[in-house]
Amino acid sequence: MHEGHRERVREKFKENGLSCFSTHEVLELLLFYSCPRGDTNATAHRLMERFGSLSAVLEAPYEELKAVEGVGDVAATLVNLVPQLFRAYTADKASKITVMDSVDAVVSFLRPRFFGLTTEHIGLLCLDITGRVNNFTFLSDGSLKIAQVDVRKAAQTALRNNAESVILAHNHPGGLPNPSRADLDTTKTLIRSFQAINIRLTDHIIFSDDAYFSMKQCERFAPIFLLGNVSTSAEAKVSLYQNER
Numbered sequence: 357m358h359e360g361h362r363e364r365v366r367e368k369f370k371e372n373g374l375s376c377f378s379t380h381e382v383l384e385l386l387l388f389y390s391c392p393r394g395d396t397n398a399t400a401h402r403l404m405e406r407f408g409s410l411s412a413v414l415e416a417p418y419e420e421l422k423a424v425e426g427v428g429d430v431a432a433t434l435v436n437l438v439p440q441l442f443r444a445y446t447a448d449k450a451s452k453i454t455v456m457d458s459v460d461a462v463v464s465f466l467r468p469r470f471f472g473l474t475t476e477h478i479g480l481l482c483l484d485i486t487g488r489v490n491n492f493t494f495l496s497d498g499s500l501k502i503a504q505v506d507v508r509k510a511a512q513t514a515l516r517n518n519a520e521s522v523i524l525a526h527n528h529p530g531g532l533p534n535p536s537r538a539d540l541d542t543t544k545t546l547i548r549s550f551q552a553i554n555i556r557l558t559d560h561i562i563f564s565d566d567a568y569f570s571m572k573q574c575e576r577f578a579p580i581f582l583l584g585n586v587s588t589s590a591e592a593k594v595s596l597y598q599n600e601r
Contacts, residue, residue, distance in 0.1 A: 361397075362388055379410040386438070390431035399426030414439050415474055439472035446471060456487045459570045462523060462561060465489070470527045470563045473498070478505050478526040482519035491517040502526050503538040507549045514555050521556040525563065533562040533569035535577070543571060544580055557581065 365385055374382055383400035391399070402424050407413045413421075414435060421432040446468030456462045462481070469479060475498030482490040493513050495505055514522050524546060526539075535543075543560045550557045558581060559572035571577040 380404050382410060383413060383435075386434065387431055390428075390434045391426070394426070396426070399424070399431075402426060415472060443468055443471045451489075454488050456481070456483055456489065456523070459559070459561075459573055462559065463568055463570075466492070466523075466525050466561060467563060467568070469494075470525070473527055474529050475499075476501055476527060476529060478502060478524070480510055480513055481523040481525065482514055482517040483521045483523070484518065485520040487521075490519060493517075501538065502536075502542050505542055505546070507545060510546060511549055511553060511555075514550065515553065519555055521558050522550060523558055524560040526560075527563040529565070531564055533564040533567050535560070535562055535569060535571060539571075540577070540580075543577075547580060 365381065365388070368376070369385060377385070380397070380400040380403075383403055384396045387396035387399055403413045403421075404410075406420075406424050407416055416435070418432050418436055421427050421435055422429070427435075450465045450468050453461055453465050456465065466479070466481065469492065470477065476496075477494055477498055478496045478500065479492060479494045481492050484490050491513075495510055495513065510522075510524075524543065539560070539562065543557070547557045559570055561571070562569045572581050
């Protein structure tokens with residue numbers, strides 16, 4: 357009985373994709389591949405009842421998923437894999453955008469890296485003199501807030517990747533992308549730190565779940581990115597390298 361039902365669901369997907377699936381049917385289909393037998397429809401309904409939405413199910417912690425009847429190790433791992441797989445897919449596609457010549461290009465490159473993250477992450481995009489990407493690095497993995505960013509680590513990261521300029525990015529999970537006082541203060545601190553080693557911080561982009569805020573594009577904040585250059589300090593660069601080793 358279950359096998360006949362599963363085959364019908366698979367055929368429905370082959371013919372129409374997910375466009376005509378309800379949210380619990382999407383989960384039901386996914387669970388086919390972790391539960392060879394049994395009623396995954398009932399498990400999908402229990403997941404929706406427990407977490408409230410498809411996105412909440414996909415973002416749920418592993419142990420909370422396993423607490424739902426019918427969800428074992430393999431099923432919980434598979435559900436956790438989906439947003440991370442999509443993040444890797446979109447980041448790979450975005451990596452083909454190599455020149456950051458507009459805010460749109462920067463957002464297209466960075467957004468996939470913050471997709472589905474449920475804790476605050478802080479990243480640094482390092483660019484060469486032509487605006488091409490040298491490196492993107494997360495300075496924190498969710499354990500720190502923007503006000504706690506390690507200024508020395510940020511500078512060392514930029515130097516290590518031969519950055520001519522850098523763009524700061526972080527996320528506001530579940531909130532609005534509007535900058536806070538801490539966001540502004542940290543931006544100013546980093547601008548001064550980078551200026552001391554002749555590297556320009558050209559923007560700070562904040563992502564929410566479905567929007568973004570470019571501080572450079574905002575008339576109120578744009579002037580802070582135009583502060584007078586600080587002369588290059590070879591001693592500062594040497595000191596940072598020595599402390600890194």
